Amino acid sequence: MSIYNKILVVADINKDEQPALARAMQLAAQSRSRSKVCFFLSIYDFSYDMTSMLSVDERDAMRRGVIGQREQWMHKVAKPYTEQNQNVDFDVKVVWHNRPYEAIIAETFAGNHDIVIKGTRKHDVLESVIFTPTDWHLLRKCPSPVLLVKNSDWPENASILASVHVGSENDTHLGLNDSMVEQLNSLSERLGAKPYLVNAYPVTPANITIELPEFDPNTYTDAVRGHHLTAMKALRQKHGYDEQQTVVEQGLPEDVIPESATKLNAAMVIVGTTGRTGLSAVFIGNTAEHVIDKINCDVLALKPKGYVSPLDPKTGA
Incomplete structure (x- = not known):
């Protein structure tokens, strides 16, 4: 399956090195068909809109001047990446x-882009990744x-992991599992990596053994593990994976996946996210987001099929 041929890359305005563009061009180079890469930047300076001494036309001219300067800079920093791959329709916006x-x-909606690729901030001392508010919104x-x-x-010798949720019978989770494995197959082939399926199953709650003295925690744990192993076997067999390519812990x-x-020397982890917003995002907390915060490599986040963005122009949001 050929995926990710219309790629939106978010520029990092703070440095010339562009890891997101490097990964985009790497994916494009391994595509079976010609790819389109849009190198994108959003800029804003409050002072340009609040200068009362300038007319509307003058403010527009200043904004166009700033945009033009940024476009020139983006073409310059992109040159080392684009020169290595001529099989790409490259654009700057x-x-x-x-x-x-x-x-x-x-822009994702307007350009009907298959994927958004963005660099993260790396803390050089701790070698950890710091996710910005923009990252979380995306x-x-x-x-x-x-x-x-x-x-x-x-x-x-890198690997790519898919953080599947095999213990659930929820249709959303089941659909996400299949989507993640499909993406895992394609990306592993394009990037020359070994694919793995990883699943975590819950620890027996300590309070149950206190409240129910006749409760056998070992029997319960064995039953839960057995259920997850059986579900993982079904998923891996469905997609043609060996048992050695699966991890059930x-x-x-947020502990097992990192x-x-x-x-496994993972260079990328694929996670599913339900895209919670509003109060549910604040109080419930998304498992994927807890995992993402602890992963020290690339992260690909997938939404479930049928997901509707709150910013979809068709919904009038």
Whole structure:
């Protein structure tokens, strides 16, 4: 399956190195058909809109001047990446918008992009990834898959993990599992990585053994593990995976997934996110987001089929 041929890349205005563009061009180079890459930037300066001494036309001219300067800079920093791959229709776009994530999502809809790729901030001392508010908004509201990239270079002998949720019988989770495996297959082939399916199953709640003295925690744990192993077997057989390519571990996903990523030399982890917004995002907390915060590699976040972004222009949001 050929995927991700219309790629929206978010520029990092703070440095010349563009890891997101590097990953986009890498994906484009391995595509079976010609790809389109849009190198995108949203800029805004409050002072340009509040200068009362200037006319509307003068303010517009100043904005166009700033946009033109940014476009020149983007062409310059993109040159090393585009020169290596001629099989790409490359474009640069700069817009004036005071909310970057809204501008990115609007362009995703307008350009019908397959994926949004954006670099993350790396903390050099702790080697951890710091996700910005824009990152979180994109993970929750972007209609297309979002790939957050840490490093320009793809490591040798790398693997890609899909954080599947096999213990659930919920249709949303089941559909996401299949989508994640499909993406895993395609990306592993294009990036030359080994694919793995990883699942975490819950620890027996301690309070149950206190409240129910006759309760046998070992029997319960064995039953839960057995259920997850059976469900994982069904998923891997459905998609033609070997047992050695699956991991089923007891614990919280936010612990099991990062540990597995480190152990298996993962360069990317694929997660499913339900795209919670509003109060549910604040109080309930999305498992995927807890996982993402602890992963020290690229992260690809997928929405369930049928997901409707709150910023979809067709809904009037």
